[in-house]
Amino acid sequence: MERLLLFYKLIVWGYAALDYISSEQRNESWFVLSSLIYFCLSLSASIVRNVRWKKGAALCSVVLVILSSAYVEPSFGLLLPLNGYELASFYIPRLWGIWVVLLVPMVWLGPSAAKLYGLVALFSLVSVTTAKRHLERMKQQEDRLDQLRNDWHRLTRSVNEYHQYIKQSEYMLQLEERNRLSQRIHDQIGHSLTGALIQMEAAKRLMDGDRNKAKQLLENAIHISKEGIEQIRMTLKQMKPPPEQMGINRVKLFIDEFSAQHHLPIPLVCKGDLDVITPIQWKVIYENMAEALTNAIKYAEATAIAVEIHVLNRVIKVEVKDNGKGATKIKKGLGIIGMEERAASVHGTVIVDGTNGFSVTTLLPIHE
């Protein structure tokens, strides 16, 4: 801004200088001196940081301009609007106030000079004001850009942290699982195998002497081994949970509790092959459904809410629909935005419709 003001001053000064050269008066040294002082003041006003110094420099410039227009060269007075603006803008917040102040000197000028002065004053005011506005806007934009950059940075970092966290938890889970497995093998299978082995060793020694005893021991060993195998089978079976157990059971449990809590029937319909839903999708489904159900209770005045999970060929559709009053105009609150964001995190969308009751549909694509 200051640089622009300097530039405008230079233009007006150039005009004054031309005017001076073309006129007949010849007191060059004074003109050059006042010009130089003027330059110094203007430059120092833009160099110093302290506001008080700035004000001082601006005031000095105004005094200088008035003095030199009176004693050296009248066209120097054309610089007055710019300097006056500079000074007045420290004190007067309103544009028209500055404008009035700038026009005051016209009272003392002759008609032709007043016209020129008025023109230059108008030019100065308009150009400086536009420049100022532009700069302000630019600054705003830059601030916004900065903020966006910061946001971006922050988000990237949290994404990275998130990735780290996922890796960490995966590793932890693996450790826990391994631990559990080794414990199981040790506690059950290990014991039975060792038991069987001891019995068989004993049978081998007794084989030649007491055949009956040996036979009995072998029977025992066979029995223990059978039990061991059975245990292995059980362990394996327990280890492998049915894939949909986590997701759908959690959903069912939530719906049952919610239904009981609010004395409201909430039928759940599942269609299609639930196995294709990944754990992360289950998380989105669960959270969106919980949010939609809570919203329905809060706002809809509904007497029934239906939940449908429908696995289609390439999409999963989860619909929570109530028979309440609906909404003709939907204002997106944090809840809906949250649902949309969660869905978007797995490339899905959310459709909110209030024309017939209120329904929230989450659509998630199935990736092969």
Added chain:
Amino acid sequence: MLEIKQVTKKFGDFIAVDHMSLSVAEGEIFGFLGANGAGKSTTINMIAGLLRPNAGEITILGKDITRHRQFAKRQIGIVPQEIAIYENLTAYENVEFFAGLYGLRGAELRQRVEEALEFVGLSDKRKRYPKHFSGGMKRRLNIACAIAHRPKLIIMDEPTVGIDPQSRNDILAAVKKLNDMGCTMIYTSHYMEEVEEICTRIAIIDHGKIIAEGTKEQLEAMITDTKDIWIEIRGMDQLNKQHLQDIPGVKAVQCEENIIKISSDINVNHLNQIVQCLINDGVEIRSLEDQSPNLETVFLTLTGRNLRDS
């Protein structure tokens, strides 16, 4: 050709278009399918530069339309939903006027106007006033007004609303012809059949969002991978079900009284083989009904609503 990135348009609290992103490639007939009030026209108006998006960016041939307004306007021809022609100008004058707005002058202007009128089949009515025209003729005149400056992208916003079937077929044919001539088309409608018939790619829009996008086949494949054919026959006892099941692609065959329901892979076309098989078995075919999914079912399945009653 056209790229829409994260465009949002709000009217007060109402969000007409909600973070919409899509791209239309050159030479496509891109269909916007959605119920009334889904945000189709708002999107169109933003592409045409009549509305400014609250957020997001629209580019045509790589240039931002808000920064290159003149350029963008010359590339686009728009046939609005409401017929926009002057009743007190002749057909010729109407086209001349609109083409003139794009800076065409003199002999070139006259030639283009002639071409446009010829294209929509109104050459012989050039001196007539549109107030004597039928709805379909007005539509066609409106199309002529939109194409005289030879735009690269032509947008038609529900051009078949309220006109007779003949004119409708003419318009659909015109869309195809313009596309053959190298124009990229955007076509909006809430008539599923039209979109299914002419569009190479379709976006299903609901509540200002694109909920699905792709070719007709891709959209249908979203909801199912089987299609059903119902065949009413006479002489069920002569039928050998196994013959039908042996046809590649057939997943299941169900017989109920005199109707055979065949479910099969959506990507396989084996209607000929099925019919042949029935004839070989000496069965008389009374009627044949294709119960395959269509865009209407896709819309219904995804949104829970019909295209037309919402």
